[in-house]
Amino acid sequence: MTLQDISARISKAEGDAGRTPGSVSLIAVSKVQPNARVQAVLEAGHRCFGENKVQEAAGKWPDFRETFGNVDLHLIGPLQSNKTRAAMELFDAIHSVDRPKLAKSIARIAQEEGHCPDLFVQVNTGEEEQKAGILPEDADSFVAECLSMDLPVKGLMCIPPVDEEPSLHFALLAKIAARNGLSGLSMGMSSDFERAIALGATHVRVGSAIFGERTKS
Ligand SMILES: *Cc1c(COP(=O)(O)O)cnc(C)c1O
Secondary structure, eight states, X not given: OHHHHHHHHHHHHHHHTXXXXXXXXXXXXXXXXXXXXXXXXHHTTOOEEEESOHHHHHHHHHHHHHHHXXXXXXXXXXXXXXXXXXXXXXXXXXXXXXXXXHHHHHHHHHHHHTOOOEEEEEBOTTOOTTSOSBOHXXXXXXXXXXXXXXOOEEEEEOOOOTTSOHHHHHHHHHHHHHHTTOOEEEOOOTTTHHHHHHTTOSEEXXXXXXXXXXXXX
């Protein structure tokens, strides 16, 4: 079972970085994976998963939760404002808070429902046109705006550009989080989670290294 290999590599990376054992949460990214593979990881006892689409997650996780009990579910993909309520019902954490309009809509629904998932502000550290996330220069004011609305912002999230050394982006994200008093860092994927842990990741999002290559995108 590759889940065990990944867990062992996370433990080793925590130790190498002088981090507390168990301080890094492994989010198993199950998007577009066949249900049988997801079920195998649930049967192995893992209970923390990530999905990048609300609709896809809504199609499988209520059933899995019925069978396997409580599962900690994280939304790691972009969130359209019209799916905010559905996302807040389904997910325990949303890692893609990236614009004032979305933050306001989350705040309004949280007031109505008396409940809000943990939130991460996504930062577009590579300043890529096609990528979601608030620009680094706007991050401080956006975090302050979220906190002024009493939103439970736990940390920051980034997806480094594919063709750049991810460590530079992890270090930038850690720096922005530190100066905003945020302890959560959602960073690191299959190819670079150990480097992310070395730079302070609290949540790594690992898909293909656990489940195998995705057949669809
Ligand atoms: C798909 C995805 C991952 C996991 O990617 P792998 O390379 O398969 O580990 C992590 N984070 C986000 C935001 C993703 O969309």
